Amino acid sequence: MSLDAGGEPVVVAAARAVHLRGGPDAHVWARCAGGLEREAATELAALGWRPPPTTTPRPPDQPGGTTAGLEWERGAVYGTVDLATLRMTLRAARTVTRVVLLLGTAEVDEVTEIREAVRSLDWDRLPYATFGVRPERHGEHGFRSPDIGREAGAGIIDAFRERTGQRLPVDLDDPTVEIRAELHDRRLRVGYDLAGRSLHRRTWIRAHHHASLKPTVAAGLVALARWRVDERLLDPLAGGGTIPIEAALAALRRPVGPRVLPRLAPLDLDDTRIAVEVEERLEAARVSVDTGARPLDIRGVEKYGRHVADAQRNLAAADLAGVVRIAGGDATTLDDIEAVDCAIANPPYGMRVASPKVIDPLYRGTIARLAERFTDAGRAVWLTPVHHLVRAAGREAGLEAVAARRVGLGTMDAVAFVLAPPGRVSTFVEVAD
Ligand SMILES: C[S@@+](CC[C@H](N)C(=O)[O-])C[C@H]1O[C@@H](n2cnc3c(N)ncnc32)[C@H](O)[C@@H]1O
Known part of the structure; x- marks a missing residue:
């Protein structure tokens, strides 16, 4: 195979080479470095991401936009994927650190509204395991990110107790299940982190430079x-x-993401047929x-x-x-x-x-x-x-x-x-x- 990107920037050409479809749809968002959302959206669209179901009204002073059909806000790109595209993203995307399965959104004005908004989401697939909430906040608010994490965590514990009678154990350092709760202006998004750990951790890093770039x-x-x-x-x-x-x-066109995905992902990302097909496509694209x-x-x-x-x-x-x-x-x-x-x-x-x-x-x-x-x-x-x-x-x-x-x-x-x-x-x- 020759080195021919067809005049496309290389990251996009690499992504397009491994595009594939199949399986039910999921609404997701990816996290990337703030400021590089356009590049992440272009790569994700080339990997097969499609637009999210609804357009999010965004205040004019909040940074954001649409690139390659995908909406983005600072540090986040939103889209719709099927299972194969999702697995491919976790294996092959170069510009994103996290991929999150959307559980629900809510409009929030006060921090005290977060607990109830999170409790009322569908937590049926949440297993009994340690969990931690990773909060994120963009915009002007009268509270801080840890407040979002605390309230969202309380909402999850409420929901789990209602369903099972058990109190879910919290582990903020190394949780088995990571939940993301991100507030952009009034819009709260809550979801399962499917990557398990940040995707910037490449296996090729043997010597850490003291000022290395992610x-x-x-x-x-x-x-x-x-x-x-x-x-x-x-x-x-x-x-x-x-x-x-x-x-x-x-x-x-070598994949940089983990071959083995977290076992507790709420979707069956290890579906053997999909996993084999993704690996074959990656191999063929190399x-x-x-x-x-x-x-x-x-x-x-x-x-x-x-x-x-x-x-x-x-x-x-x-x-x-x-x-x-x-x-x-x-x-x-x-x-x-x-x-x-x-x-x-x-x-x-x-x-x-x-x-x-x-x-x-x-x-x-x-x-x-x-x-x-x-x-x-x-x-x-x-x-x-x-x-x-x-x-x-x-x-x-x-x-x-x-x-x-x-x-x-x-x-x-x-x-x-x-x-x-x-x-x-x-x-x-x-x-x-
Ligand atoms: C911020 S670090 C780059 C880190 C790199 N991007 C990585 O991820 O590993 C800047 C590097 O510039 C090097 N440097 C400083 N002055 C230099 C010079 N005059 N010529 C070449 N390299 C220089 C430093 O030794 C340092 O390794």
Whole structure:
């Protein structure tokens, strides 16, 4: 099989290759990094997700929209799937951390309404097992996320006691059943977490870089950059290699999710026929690295030898040694790099390790060297919370920010800039946010 994404961005092409249908429908939502919902929705639609049953009225000041027919709000994409698509999503989706089976929604104004709203949902499939509620809150409210978790947990305990007479045991650290309760403005959604644990935990991670990017965010940046498999991709600040590795795995259409799914999922995701069919489709979609005509050109540069060694360990675990090249070097000189179509960088932020005095020349020098090496298609995605430095560094290098997204990185927000020569690539980015 040859490396041919048909001109599509690689993450989407990888997803489309494994699309399949079958079985009864379920209403679900996926969680992804805030700011990368459009990329997640595009990937999920290519995996076979269809629109959710109803359109959610959303206040105009709340971020959200519809991409590839799927509605999204900050950090969440909503849709309808059949069992095979669901299993395929858990195995193959690169940009999402969770997939949640929707149990019900409610309009909520006061925190005290949550307990009753949750109690009245259909908990018939809930087994006697430890459970925990993971709350999430977006919008203006007079209460905090833990309050949502506490009230929703009380509602579940009420419902279970009414049905069985037993009190369900709570375990917030390592529950057998994870329930998600997410409030976006007034709309509360409650559902079963089908992934069991965050899907960003890839098996290829052997060496943890102290400032590593979540692989799901890396995959989202690859999609945001609209990288195609025939383009030269460079991560000039590669660390443990997350971005180059995720790009290569997508190009080669290798699944990144767990083969064994949690046993207590309320749907029979281990239905043997579906499981076998999904694995067969994944196997058929895989692309050989030995493609001959157009080998992948994915490179990383990293200053410190110990990180280069860690990246090599991760590459070996991902079975990408000899496919992706990560070498020692300085991003502010890029000595061994001649031409770049697409650069994706997750630089130091000047908070934990490098000081602000160090990152200013690092950003300016690296962005200038990239601009000098850009081909006609050249562009860079640059992710950092230190945004004020990036526009200035871009301007100095003759680049402009053609898009900027506020991307959630757990406890902090960063901005992903797409930097490109003025006017040249404005067609590949849909809007400048
Ligand atoms: C935030 S980390 C990247 C982490 C990476 N994305 C991962 O997930 O493992 C930034 C990296 O830039 C490297 N770095 C700092 N200055 C550099 C320079 N001048 N040239 C190359 N790499 C540099 C640091 O050593 C660090 O590994």
